Amino acid sequence: EIVLTQSPATLSLSPGGSAILSCGASQSITNNFLSWYQQKPGQPPRLLIYGSSTRAPGIPDRFGGSGSGTDFALTINRLEPEDFAIYYCLQYGGSLWTFGQGTKVEIE
Amino acid sequence: VQLVQSGEEVKKPGASVMVSCKASGYTFTSHGISWVRQAPGQGPEWMGRITVNNHNTNYAQNFQGRVTMSADTSTGTVYMQLRSLRPDDTAVYYCVRDGIDPDLWGRGTQVTVTS
Numbered sequence: 560e561i562v563l564t565q566s567p568a569t570l571s572l573s574p575g576g577s578a579i580l581s582c583g584a585s586q587s588i589t590n591n592f593l594s595w596y597q598q599k600p601g602q603p604p605r606l607l608i609y610g611s612s613t614r615a616p617g618i619p620d621r622f623g624g625s626g627s628g629t630d631f632a633l634t635i636n637r638l639e640p641e642d643f644a645i646y647y648c649l650q651y652g653g654s655l656w657t658f659g660q661g662t663k664v665e666i667e
Numbered sequence: 668v669q670l671v672q673s674g675e676e677v678k679k680p681g682a683s684v685m686v687s688c689k690a691s692g693y694t695f696t697s698h699g700i701s702w703v704r705q706a707p708g709q710g711p712e713w714m715g716r717i718t719v720n721n722h723n724t725n726y727a728q729n730f731q732g733r734v735t736m737s738a739d740t741s742t743g744t745v746y747m748q749l750r751s752l753r754p755d756d757t758a759v760y761y762c763v764r765d766g767i768d769p770d771l772w773g774r775g776t777q778v779t780v781t782s
Binding site: 596604610613615645647651655657660 | 716
């Protein structure tokens with residue numbers, strides 16, 4: 560089983576700022592099948608990025624994904640009030656999926 | 668295009684629960700379905716998946732022996748049964764469509780295990 564470790568656990572930022580969220584894998588992820596989700600209370604996770612760097616339809620270009628192998632990152636530029644939420648990475652490269660434990664982006 | 672899940676369940680410890688997930692708006696057999704659960708205040712946890720065109724399943728180690736996933740291709744519905752329920756199985760259970768972009772989630776089914 561691939562273990563995903565997200566850092567930091569919490570980011571305290573101001574609107575207009577930038578966030579860099581990290582997701583490290585215990586072994587290389589097949590085909591870089593690593594996605595990022597945003598979740599707000601009472602809602603299912605919303606796909607932002609798939610395949611490490613491809614934005615899902617309708618996702619603004621201030622969200623960007625990068626990385627390969629075992630090291631991945633989600634960058635959020637020009638933070639909007641609606642971006643303050645919890646972010647999870649998911650690896651789906653094999654027959655078993657795993658999620659990271661999440662990074663909370665909160666207003667400073 | 669949507670996944671519609673069955674309604675809220677309340678169960679006693681030791682019981683079983685079956686949650687359904689009906690797909691519409693796409694070719695059902697072209698995608699597998701995963702099940703993910705999320706306990707209160709916790710992150711999502713992947714439980715397993717079913718390849719609906721051949722009914723092949725893969726289960727997370729944490730659920731081996733307690734979960735069964737099945738599919739009915741005639742109705743486009745996938746089922747997840749969890750047995751020997753414990754209070755810490757209380758969670759929202761989601762079905763998720765597989766693919767290179769796992770973007771389609773059901774709205775979730777609340778399962779509460781309480782005596």
